[in-house]
Amino acid sequence: MPVTQTHIPEWSDLIRADRVHGSLYSNPAVFEEELEKIWYRTWVYVGHESEVPSANDFVMKSIGPQAVIMARGEDGEVRLLQNRCPHRGNQVCTEASGNARTFTCPYHKWTFANDGKLTAFAFADGYEGQDMSHLSLGRVPRVASYRGFVFGSLATEGPSLADHLGGAAETIDRLCETSPEGEVEITAGFLQHRVQANWKFVMENETDGYHPGFVHSSIFSVADSGIGGLYGPKSTALTRSYGNGHTEIDLRPEFRRLGQPMGWFGTTVERLPDYATSMNRSYGTEKAREIMIDGTPHVMIFPNLFIAEIQIFVLQARAVDDTIQHVTALQFKGAPDLNRRLRQQTMGSVGPAGFLLADDSEMYERTQRGVAARTPEWIFLGRGEHRERDDADGFRVGHATDEVPSRGMWQHYRSLMEAA
């Protein structure tokens, strides 16, 4: 019988250079601690500016288990509000998205502007002489965006978003360059795929290049996707750890070897003539060709934004064994012909019925049940330790199938959890 654990040993006893303790995925006390030290402290990806394009647009998002309203004010600024009335705690918004200057709490009719300020309350004489100005909706104290990607931190102080992203910011630049206008849009709506598994199993799998050949062999065998070879033993692709927990599988060496524009998307420029023309016009033929050969990144921004070449996953940790993968197709501004195919391909591969993600998710859930067994206690993450090295920028890299990313995530995780 598994014993419900309520205390956490020293982090250094649970996280070693090449292994981590299984209880880190299953102990509810660890999850509670993660909420305080990670989800409610560090920068967490919340949403994209293109989801609230106009003044007063809002969309319901989350930070870990907490609901967060991402609202664009009359002034154009994007704010993150907590969905909790300062009167008696009722939820002020139950819509998934909309356009609203104000939110009115249905319980006693207090009304809030979309910057959180209380603007009206019923039967005002009952509050005569009281200062009501401090009774606002909770605001996520720090909000910052990078190229349209909006992050929030529930800590009033800490490293800036630029510090947090560090070297990984360049992967977002690379992503945006795939658009002839240099911008990504999130407009196709999300699928919400729930797994009975710890969020770290999901996060680590995103840049695990060891599994695709096995977990996805069924789809590789019936549809020629070309993905399979990228993750074989002979692959020249790299795994990379950027620090701060951000990790990548850099497929560019493989795509450059192939040297075919749009080869990363399994197609050719002839089949996307409008897109190719726009790219050439925006970047010049030489640079456009480079961009179209390199393709989009495969990067996991710690702790919850996975940019997976053609789609994004936003990981939401709800409980120690309850995680939601919010997933949608990436859309590139000024590229309608490409975007249509991105939506089609995304729908086929991800979400609850996806050709790829249904099998990944099966692994998450089996792994969660697996670590309930008491022995051998540890998860072994030593693959490729002997051949990892620093790249020209000083980031740790290894073979496409090596566990450089997991080791990088856990190193950062430990530093966050050990912080006071």
Next chain:
Amino acid sequence: MQADCKDDTLLRDVEQFIYREARLQDEYQYEAWEALWTDDAIYWLPANDADIDPEQQMSIIYDNRSRIGVRVRQLLSGKRHTQEPRSRLRHFVTNVEILSREREEIRAGCNVMVFESNLRGETVWAARTEYLLRPEGGTMRMARKKVALVNNDRPLYTLSFLI
């Protein structure tokens, strides 16, 4: 509305078609199930509402005929991990109605519950399902099947069987 004998027979035929389709799904008769589709078929599970534009918005499934074939071949590969072991399944179909009829094409609707048992546990799925049926080669076939899950706007567990 006055129901005559002909309508009764047609409703019976439609019901029998839907029951048979459900049984083929429940019993993993993937190839026989695939044979029920027309060449221009669409198999659609919308997300976030029953009536979104699947050409613009994400759906859980939006398969054309060739993708239905891929789905079936993946299940037949023996390596579709999420269906190895297979979910144990039973569809329950009720409220079958013929919604409209234009020349040969029949639009039919029903309510469906599916009980699924797999390694995770038991899951109950509920949906409004609509068919576009067409006689072809002496038998009735599906040109379109839309399964609008009641909770398609909520987080959903993996749904890797045929619904």
